Amino acid sequence: MAETQQGPRARYREQTRAEIKEVALRQLADGGVGALALTRIAKALGLSGPALYRYFANRDDLLNALIRDAYDDAATAIGEAAATARARGPRERLRVLAGAYRAWAVSEPHRYLLIQGSPVPGYVAPDDTLERARAVLGPFLTVFVHGSPGADTAAMVDRMGAWLKRDTGVASWVAEYVPDAAGDDRASAVALTGAVLAWSQLHGAVGLEVAGQFTGMGHDGETLLVAQSGMLADAFGLE
């Protein structure tokens, strides 16, 4: 936003920050979170260790930045898919969104693991994480608003309804993505139920694929996704 007002120094600074994150991601890619080491990043960039502290307060600060970026990137990918499929029916929109989610995760598994993998011990997520995570899931809400879930899902819809009543943050999030459900408690709860179910299914399929559990089966991450989103669409009577 204020970028154009920044002098060359600030621009150079931003660039170096980007380079640091780039190297950090490469380390993450071939060594996991444990392999993220400031000293090694510095060396890779031809800098001395302490120089990095000009750009990030400490290791956790860098980790935070990477996580924020990952969420934002994922949200963008999902958002674009949602925009593309806006005119389609809910059933196909679900498939497109699921495909976009998987595509992003599979193309950069280490970033997916960063935001959805095992909780990093000792790491405390910053406050805005929740908001960013919601930006990723938001488009899924729109798929299910007009769905009518079956008997097995009834209990979950009730729970989600209660949650909406209790937590104004969630309520306004739902309202933001599905404004046509404003005031309709039932529709909001249904949308939320569908989104959480979709999230759970996606995490299962993508998490297993990323962990390499499907190797040898014949590449079926996409096939699995089609089967799953079909099931979910059926369960909500989507067209």
Next chain:
Amino acid sequence: MAETQQGPRARYREQTRAEIKEVALRQLADGGVGALALTRIAKALGLSGPALYRYFANRDDLLNALIRDAYDDAATAIGEAAATARARGPRERLRVLAGAYRAWAVSEPHRYLLIQGSPVPGYVAPDDTLERARAVLGPFLTVFVHGSPGADTAAMVDRMGAWLKRDTGVASWVAEYVPDAAGDDRASAVALTGAVLAWSQLHGAVGLEVAGQFTGMGHDGETLLVAQSGMLADAFGLE
């Protein structure tokens, strides 16, 4: 098996090994895989560091043992649930198995993460891991043998059928758990499809719950599972 033939020395050795694993699990529980440190385990047991090398060749060896145990424990839990529900219909059996899977995972999240979490970087799984993982999933095969999956799942059934033809290991695994499908390629593929779908769904639900993503929603791990297994049962026309 040969336990009764072992002298007191061997028995004592087994006991110390167990104590080491116990402390290791405690470390895992409150610090993740990165917190597993031989020297700290030794200190906790009142031993010097090098003493541990009498019991485990190195850190990876200990990790292997923990992973093996976790798989075996999970397999036992699922196996017992399967035995309990043997007389029930497939729909309810699925729910019971899913509940048992979740119960085990939630009661010891660190062990679940050990076998299903992010791949540990640099760690190479031993050969018998596959076999143990199959022991966990085996009972799920029996649920779906006589199911008739819908259109969206057709492609996946085909893939699984091809996999069964290609990989004799999988084929014999399926044959072991669902002997009544012997020679019936279609039924075997259907059973395998259902099991993989169930696995994926369970991993999603349990993985998110274990990562703490559901906190604040009101405890709905079980509700989610009921919704999911209901959907899956519907998709396969289970009774």
Next chain:
DNA sequence: TGTACATCAGTGAACGCGCGTTCACTGATGTAC
């Protein structure tokens, strides 16, 4: 346009830490005759 000053990037030395692992050893426990 030139000068004085402030800001900022980056350095090198140093800190304390905990880690996995090896080695040569001591002393207790079990085994063979």
Next chain:
DNA sequence: TGTACATCAGTGAACGCGCGTTCACTGATGTAC
């Protein structure tokens, strides 16, 4: 039952390593007048 020997648990010292982070500093770049 007693003795000689082999086996095994455990120790303490030591290794090299890479880590995050602090500190006092140098030199270049930007800014104000």
